[in-house]
Amino acid sequence: MTVYYSKEHEWVRVEGDTATVGITDYAQSQLGDVVFVELPAVGKALVQGKDAAVVESVKAASEVYAPISGSVSEVNDALEADPSLVNSAAETDGWFFRMSIGNAAELSGLMDADAYAAFCADL
Amino acid sequence: MLDALAHALAPNAPIARGRGEAAIAEDERRLNALLGEGRATERVRLWTNSRCLVTTRRFACMESFAEAAAASGARGWPVFVRASGGTTVVHRPGILNFSVHDVGPTDAIDITSRFERFTRRLIAGFAAVGVAAETGSVAGSYCDGRFNIVSGGQKIAGTACLVRKRGGWLGVLAHAAISIDGDPHADLAAITEFERALGLDIPYVPASHTTLAAQIRMAR
Numbered sequence A: 001m002t003v004y005y006s007k008e009h010e011w012v013r014v015e016g017d018t019a020t021v022g023i024t025d026y027a028q029s030q031l032g033d034v035v036f037v038e039l040p041a042v043g044k045a046l047v048q049g050k051d052a053a054v055v056e057s058v059k060a061a062s063e064v065y066a067p068i069s070g071s072v073s074e075v076n077d078a079l080e081a082d083p084s085l086v087n088s089a090a091e092t093d094g095w096f097f098r099m100s101i102g103n104a105a106e107l108s109g110l111m112d113a114d115a116y117a118a119f120c121a122d123l
Numbered sequence B: 001m002l003d004a005l006a007h008a009l010a011p012n013a014p015i016a017r018g019r020g021e022a023a024i025a026e027d028e029r030r031l032n033a034l035l036g037e038g039r040a041t042e043r044v045r046l047w048t049n050s051r052c053l054v055t056t057r058r059f060a061c062m063e064s065f066a067e068a069a070a071a072s073g074a075r076g077w078p079v080f081v082r083a084s085g086g087t088t089v090v091h092r093p094g095i096l097n098f099s100v101h102d103v104g105p106t107d108a109i110d111i112t113s114r115f116e117r118f119t120r121r122l123i124a125g126f127a128a129v130g131v132a133a134e135t136g137s138v139a140g141s142y143c144d145g146r147f148n149i150v151s152g153g154q155k156i157a158g159t160a161c162l163v164r165k166r167g168g169w170l171g172v173l174a175h176a177a178i179s180i181d182g183d184p185h186a187d188l189a190a191i192t193e194f195e196r197a198l199g200l201d202i203p204y205v206p207a208s209h210t211t212l213a214a215q216i217r218m219a220r
Helices: A025-031 A104-109 A113-121 B002-009 B020-037 B065-074 B111-128 B184-198 B212-219
Strands: A002-005 A010-015 A018-023 A034-038 A051-057 A061-065 A070-075 A097-100 B015-017 B041-048 B052-055 B079-081 B089-091 B095-105 B149-151 B154-166 B169-179
Touching: A002 A113, A018 A025, A025 B111, B002 B015, B002 B041, B002 B095, B002 B111, B020 B041, B020 B079, B020 B095, B020 B154, B020 B169, B052 B184, B065 B079, B065 B184, B089 B095, B089 B169, B089 B184, B095 B111, B111 B149, B111 B154, B111 B169
Parallel strands: A061 B154, B015 B041, B052 B079
Antiparallel strands: A002 A010, A010 A018, A018 A097, A034 A051, A051 A061, A070 A097, B041 B095, B052 B089, B095 B169, B149 B154, B154 B169
Protein backbone atom coordinates (compact mmCIF):
# COMPACT_ATOMS: atom_id res chain seq x y z
CA MET A 1 0.00 0.00 0.00
CA THR A 2 1.37 3.40 -1.02
CA VAL A 3 -0.13 6.81 -0.28
CA TYR A 4 0.34 9.73 -2.64
CA TYR A 5 -0.69 13.37 -2.28
CA SER A 6 -1.68 16.03 -4.80
CA LYS A 7 -1.02 19.77 -4.80
CA GLU A 8 -4.79 20.17 -4.66
CA HIS A 9 -4.68 18.50 -1.22
CA GLU A 10 -6.14 15.11 -2.06
CA TRP A 11 -4.63 11.84 -0.90
CA VAL A 12 -4.60 8.63 -2.94
CA ARG A 13 -4.05 5.25 -1.29
CA VAL A 14 -3.08 2.64 -3.84
CA GLU A 15 -3.78 -1.02 -3.14
CA GLY A 16 -3.30 -3.27 -6.14
CA ASP A 17 -5.15 -1.77 -9.07
CA THR A 18 -7.51 0.28 -6.90
CA ALA A 19 -7.03 3.79 -5.52
CA THR A 20 -8.91 5.25 -2.56
CA VAL A 21 -9.22 9.05 -2.62
CA GLY A 22 -10.00 11.67 0.02
CA ILE A 23 -8.97 15.16 1.05
CA THR A 24 -6.04 15.74 3.36
CA ASP A 25 -6.09 16.79 6.96
CA TYR A 26 -4.71 20.17 5.86
CA ALA A 27 -7.64 20.65 3.46
CA GLN A 28 -10.29 19.76 6.02
CA SER A 29 -8.72 22.06 8.58
CA GLN A 30 -8.89 24.97 6.13
CA LEU A 31 -12.47 24.23 5.09
CA GLY A 32 -13.84 23.98 8.62
CA ASP A 33 -16.81 21.88 9.67
CA VAL A 34 -17.92 19.83 6.67
CA VAL A 35 -21.70 19.64 6.30
CA PHE A 36 -22.12 17.97 2.92
CA VAL A 37 -20.18 15.93 0.40
CA GLU A 38 -21.43 15.36 -3.15
CA LEU A 39 -19.80 12.20 -4.42
CA PRO A 40 -19.40 11.03 -8.01
CA ALA A 41 -21.62 8.28 -9.35
CA VAL A 42 -20.22 4.78 -9.37
CA GLY A 43 -18.99 4.07 -12.87
CA LYS A 44 -18.19 7.69 -13.65
CA ALA A 45 -14.98 8.17 -15.64
CA LEU A 46 -12.68 10.67 -13.93
CA VAL A 47 -9.94 12.65 -15.62
CA GLN A 48 -6.88 13.75 -13.68
CA GLY A 49 -7.26 17.35 -12.51
CA LYS A 50 -10.95 17.59 -13.36
CA ASP A 51 -13.90 17.84 -10.95
CA ALA A 52 -14.69 14.68 -9.03
CA ALA A 53 -16.67 15.74 -5.96
CA VAL A 54 -17.87 18.77 -4.03
CA VAL A 55 -17.44 19.44 -0.35
CA GLU A 56 -19.46 22.04 1.53
CA SER A 57 -18.38 23.30 4.92
CA VAL A 58 -19.88 25.91 7.17
CA LYS A 59 -17.46 28.37 5.58
CA ALA A 60 -17.28 27.46 1.91
CA ALA A 61 -17.96 25.11 -0.93
CA SER A 62 -14.98 23.63 -2.69
CA GLU A 63 -14.42 21.20 -5.50
CA VAL A 64 -12.40 18.04 -5.13
CA TYR A 65 -10.36 17.10 -8.18
CA ALA A 66 -9.47 13.69 -9.48
CA PRO A 67 -5.79 13.14 -8.58
CA ILE A 68 -5.53 10.49 -11.28
CA SER A 69 -7.68 9.26 -14.14
CA GLY A 70 -9.87 6.18 -13.82
CA SER A 71 -13.35 4.96 -13.15
CA VAL A 72 -15.23 5.29 -9.84
CA SER A 73 -15.84 1.84 -8.35
CA GLU A 74 -17.24 2.70 -4.91
CA VAL A 75 -18.23 5.76 -2.88
CA ASN A 76 -18.20 6.25 0.87
CA ASP A 77 -21.92 6.20 1.70
CA ALA A 78 -21.12 6.90 5.35
CA LEU A 79 -20.40 10.53 4.41
CA GLU A 80 -24.03 11.08 3.51
CA ALA A 81 -25.15 10.36 7.06
CA ASP A 82 -22.08 11.81 8.75
CA PRO A 83 -20.10 14.30 6.65
CA SER A 84 -18.15 15.29 9.76
CA LEU A 85 -16.11 12.12 9.21
CA VAL A 86 -14.13 14.27 6.78
CA ASN A 87 -13.08 16.42 9.73
CA SER A 88 -12.57 13.71 12.30
CA ALA A 89 -10.86 11.15 10.06
CA ALA A 90 -9.89 12.90 6.83
CA GLU A 91 -7.25 10.41 5.79
CA THR A 92 -8.95 7.21 7.00
CA ASP A 93 -12.72 6.76 7.48
CA GLY A 94 -13.46 10.05 5.73
CA TRP A 95 -12.43 8.73 2.30
CA PHE A 96 -14.53 9.93 -0.63
CA PHE A 97 -14.40 7.28 -3.35
CA ARG A 98 -12.50 4.33 -4.76
CA MET A 99 -11.47 4.17 -8.40
CA SER A 100 -9.63 2.09 -10.89
CA ILE A 101 -6.20 3.35 -11.92
CA GLY A 102 -6.54 4.32 -15.54
CA ASN A 103 -2.96 5.43 -16.04
CA ALA A 104 -0.44 4.40 -13.38
CA ALA A 105 2.11 6.83 -14.81
CA GLU A 106 0.03 9.70 -13.40
CA LEU A 107 0.96 8.59 -9.89
CA SER A 108 4.56 9.59 -10.50
CA GLY A 109 3.48 13.23 -10.64
CA LEU A 110 2.09 13.07 -7.10
CA MET A 111 3.95 13.54 -3.82
CA ASP A 112 4.80 11.08 -1.07
CA ALA A 113 4.02 11.90 2.58
CA ASP A 114 7.35 13.63 3.27
CA ALA A 115 7.16 15.75 0.15
CA TYR A 116 3.56 16.72 0.92
CA ALA A 117 4.48 17.69 4.49
CA ALA A 118 7.24 19.93 3.11
CA PHE A 119 4.80 21.35 0.52
CA CYS A 120 2.29 22.27 3.23
CA ALA A 121 5.01 23.73 5.45
CA ASP A 122 5.81 26.21 2.67
CA LEU A 123 2.21 27.40 2.22
CA MET B 1 -29.38 54.07 0.68
CA LEU B 2 -28.57 51.15 -1.61
CA ASP B 3 -26.56 53.45 -3.85
CA ALA B 4 -24.69 54.96 -0.90
CA LEU B 5 -23.62 51.60 0.46
CA ALA B 6 -22.76 50.33 -3.02
CA HIS B 7 -20.56 53.36 -3.57
CA ALA B 8 -18.85 52.81 -0.22
CA LEU B 9 -18.16 49.17 -1.07
CA ALA B 10 -17.04 49.67 -4.65
CA PRO B 11 -16.88 53.24 -5.91
CA ASN B 12 -17.92 53.58 -9.55
CA ALA B 13 -19.06 49.96 -9.87
CA PRO B 14 -22.52 49.79 -11.44
CA ILE B 15 -25.35 47.89 -9.78
CA ALA B 16 -26.65 45.20 -12.13
CA ARG B 17 -30.32 44.35 -11.88
CA GLY B 18 -30.44 40.62 -12.41
CA ARG B 19 -33.22 38.12 -12.84
CA GLY B 20 -33.26 34.77 -11.06
CA GLU B 21 -30.97 31.91 -11.96
CA ALA B 22 -28.94 33.74 -14.59
CA ALA B 23 -27.92 36.43 -12.12
CA ILE B 24 -26.78 33.78 -9.63
CA ALA B 25 -24.85 31.77 -12.23
CA GLU B 26 -23.03 34.90 -13.37
CA ASP B 27 -20.86 34.84 -10.24
CA GLU B 28 -19.64 31.32 -11.01
CA ARG B 29 -19.14 32.14 -14.68
CA ARG B 30 -16.94 35.11 -13.77
CA LEU B 31 -14.84 33.06 -11.35
CA ASN B 32 -14.20 30.42 -14.01
CA ALA B 33 -13.34 33.08 -16.59
CA LEU B 34 -10.84 34.76 -14.28
CA LEU B 35 -9.25 31.42 -13.38
CA GLY B 36 -8.92 30.75 -17.09
CA GLU B 37 -6.96 33.97 -17.54
CA GLY B 38 -4.23 32.66 -15.22
CA ARG B 39 -3.24 35.98 -13.67
CA ALA B 40 -3.67 37.52 -10.27
CA THR B 41 -6.73 39.70 -10.25
CA GLU B 42 -9.64 40.90 -8.17
CA ARG B 43 -13.00 41.98 -9.53
CA VAL B 44 -16.12 43.14 -7.77
CA ARG B 45 -19.74 42.82 -8.76
CA LEU B 46 -22.68 44.68 -7.25
CA TRP B 47 -26.07 43.30 -8.10
CA THR B 48 -29.64 42.83 -7.04
CA ASN B 49 -31.90 40.00 -8.04
CA SER B 50 -35.58 39.37 -8.59
CA ARG B 51 -37.47 37.78 -5.71
CA CYS B 52 -36.34 34.20 -5.15
CA LEU B 53 -34.88 31.75 -2.66
CA VAL B 54 -31.32 30.60 -3.23
CA THR B 55 -30.30 27.33 -1.71
CA THR B 56 -27.31 25.01 -1.81
CA ARG B 57 -26.46 21.68 -3.41
CA ARG B 58 -26.88 20.02 -0.02
CA PHE B 59 -30.57 20.88 0.02
CA ALA B 60 -30.99 20.34 -3.72
CA CYS B 61 -29.91 16.72 -3.24
CA MET B 62 -32.74 16.06 -0.78
CA GLU B 63 -35.50 13.75 -1.94
CA SER B 64 -38.31 16.29 -1.56
CA PHE B 65 -36.42 19.14 -3.22
CA ALA B 66 -38.31 19.23 -6.53
CA GLU B 67 -41.69 19.23 -4.81
CA ALA B 68 -40.63 21.80 -2.19
CA ALA B 69 -39.15 24.08 -4.85
CA ALA B 70 -42.27 23.86 -7.00
CA ALA B 71 -44.49 24.74 -4.03
CA SER B 72 -42.27 27.68 -3.12
CA GLY B 73 -42.36 28.87 -6.71
CA ALA B 74 -46.14 28.73 -6.65
CA ARG B 75 -46.06 31.03 -3.62
CA GLY B 76 -44.00 33.54 -5.59
CA TRP B 77 -40.61 32.43 -4.33
CA PRO B 78 -38.89 30.40 -7.07
CA VAL B 79 -35.93 28.41 -5.80
CA PHE B 80 -32.50 28.36 -7.42
CA VAL B 81 -29.29 26.58 -6.44
CA ARG B 82 -25.97 28.32 -5.92
CA ALA B 83 -22.51 26.79 -5.92
CA SER B 84 -21.32 28.35 -2.65
CA GLY B 85 -21.96 26.92 0.80
CA GLY B 86 -24.36 27.76 3.61
CA THR B 87 -28.12 27.26 3.70
CA THR B 88 -31.13 28.89 2.03
CA VAL B 89 -31.16 32.67 1.63
CA VAL B 90 -33.39 35.29 0.04
CA HIS B 91 -32.71 37.44 -2.99
CA ARG B 92 -34.96 40.37 -3.90
CA PRO B 93 -34.56 43.95 -5.08
CA GLY B 94 -34.14 45.17 -1.48
CA ILE B 95 -31.10 42.97 -0.98
CA LEU B 96 -27.79 44.12 -2.40
CA ASN B 97 -25.42 41.38 -3.45
CA PHE B 98 -21.72 42.14 -3.28
CA SER B 99 -19.41 39.62 -4.91
CA VAL B 100 -15.62 39.70 -4.92
CA HIS B 101 -13.78 37.41 -7.32
CA ASP B 102 -10.20 36.98 -6.18
CA VAL B 103 -7.72 34.89 -8.15
CA GLY B 104 -4.10 34.41 -7.16
CA PRO B 105 -1.17 32.02 -7.59
CA THR B 106 -1.16 29.87 -4.47
CA ASP B 107 -1.48 26.25 -3.41
CA ALA B 108 -2.82 27.27 0.00
CA ILE B 109 -6.54 27.17 0.81
CA ASP B 110 -6.63 30.27 2.96
CA ILE B 111 -10.38 30.65 3.26
CA THR B 112 -10.37 32.24 6.69
CA SER B 113 -8.05 35.07 5.70
CA ARG B 114 -10.10 35.71 2.54
CA PHE B 115 -13.29 35.86 4.60
CA GLU B 116 -11.65 38.19 7.09
CA ARG B 117 -10.49 40.54 4.35
CA PHE B 118 -13.93 40.45 2.76
CA THR B 119 -15.81 41.17 5.98
CA ARG B 120 -13.42 44.01 6.87
CA ARG B 121 -14.39 45.60 3.58
CA LEU B 122 -18.08 45.15 4.32
CA ILE B 123 -17.75 46.60 7.81
CA ALA B 124 -15.91 49.62 6.39
CA GLY B 125 -18.72 50.07 3.89
CA PHE B 126 -21.34 50.06 6.63
CA ALA B 127 -19.28 52.52 8.66
CA ALA B 128 -19.17 54.86 5.68
CA VAL B 129 -22.96 55.09 5.72
CA GLY B 130 -23.09 55.54 9.49
CA VAL B 131 -23.84 52.00 10.63
CA ALA B 132 -21.61 50.21 13.11
CA ALA B 133 -21.16 46.53 12.30
CA GLU B 134 -19.04 43.55 13.23
CA THR B 135 -18.76 39.88 12.36
CA GLY B 136 -20.41 37.13 14.34
CA SER B 137 -22.97 34.41 14.60
CA VAL B 138 -26.60 35.32 15.37
CA ALA B 139 -28.69 32.57 16.91
CA GLY B 140 -31.96 32.08 15.06
CA SER B 141 -30.85 33.73 11.83
CA TYR B 142 -31.03 31.99 8.48
CA CYS B 143 -27.76 30.83 6.92
CA ASP B 144 -26.03 31.60 10.19
CA GLY B 145 -22.26 31.63 10.48
CA ARG B 146 -19.41 33.37 12.22
CA PHE B 147 -18.76 35.57 9.18
CA ASN B 148 -22.21 37.17 9.27
CA ILE B 149 -22.22 40.94 9.36
CA VAL B 150 -24.06 41.99 12.49
CA SER B 151 -25.40 45.37 13.55
CA GLY B 152 -27.02 45.99 16.90
CA GLY B 153 -26.94 42.25 17.60
CA GLN B 154 -28.98 41.47 14.46
CA LYS B 155 -27.80 39.99 11.18
CA ILE B 156 -27.67 42.56 8.41
CA ALA B 157 -25.68 40.56 5.83
CA GLY B 158 -24.81 36.95 5.21
CA THR B 159 -21.64 35.77 3.51
CA ALA B 160 -20.69 32.69 1.54
CA CYS B 161 -17.66 31.46 -0.29
CA LEU B 162 -16.78 29.28 -3.27
CA VAL B 163 -13.26 27.97 -3.77
CA ARG B 164 -11.84 26.65 -7.03
CA LYS B 165 -8.31 25.60 -7.96
CA ARG B 166 -6.84 25.46 -11.43
CA GLY B 167 -3.20 24.49 -11.89
CA GLY B 168 -1.60 26.44 -9.06
CA TRP B 169 -4.19 29.22 -9.11
CA LEU B 170 -6.73 29.64 -6.36
CA GLY B 171 -9.99 31.37 -7.19
CA VAL B 172 -12.23 32.51 -4.38
CA LEU B 173 -15.68 33.95 -4.80
CA ALA B 174 -16.75 35.75 -1.64
CA HIS B 175 -20.34 36.85 -1.65
CA ALA B 176 -22.49 38.93 0.68
CA ALA B 177 -26.25 39.36 0.61
CA ILE B 178 -26.93 42.67 2.35
CA SER B 179 -30.42 43.51 3.60
CA ILE B 180 -31.03 47.09 2.56
CA ASP B 181 -34.75 47.41 3.17
CA GLY B 182 -37.93 45.37 3.05
CA ASP B 183 -39.42 42.86 5.44
CA PRO B 184 -37.04 40.26 6.93
CA HIS B 185 -40.06 38.54 8.53
CA ALA B 186 -41.51 37.78 5.09
CA ASP B 187 -38.07 36.52 4.01
CA LEU B 188 -37.92 34.17 6.97
CA ALA B 189 -41.46 32.94 6.37
CA ALA B 190 -40.60 32.04 2.77
CA ILE B 191 -37.44 30.19 3.82
CA THR B 192 -39.23 28.41 6.65
CA GLU B 193 -42.05 27.18 4.40
CA PHE B 194 -39.60 25.91 1.80
CA GLU B 195 -37.34 24.17 4.31
CA ARG B 196 -40.28 22.58 6.12
CA ALA B 197 -41.38 21.11 2.80
CA LEU B 198 -37.86 19.66 2.55
CA GLY B 199 -38.43 18.01 5.92
CA LEU B 200 -36.28 20.45 7.87
CA ASP B 201 -37.50 22.33 10.91
CA ILE B 202 -34.93 25.00 11.70
CA PRO B 203 -36.13 27.31 14.47
CA TYR B 204 -35.55 30.77 13.01
CA VAL B 205 -36.14 33.90 15.05
CA PRO B 206 -37.50 36.89 13.10
CA ALA B 207 -35.86 39.39 15.45
CA SER B 208 -32.46 37.99 14.53
CA HIS B 209 -32.49 39.96 11.25
CA THR B 210 -32.37 43.64 10.47
CA THR B 211 -31.96 45.92 7.45
CA LEU B 212 -29.73 48.85 6.66
CA ALA B 213 -32.82 51.09 6.60
CA ALA B 214 -33.81 50.01 10.11
CA GLN B 215 -30.29 50.52 11.45
CA ILE B 216 -30.04 53.99 9.93
CA ARG B 217 -33.43 54.92 11.42
CA MET B 218 -32.25 53.78 14.84
CA ALA B 219 -28.97 55.66 14.50
CA ARG B 220 -30.83 58.96 13.97
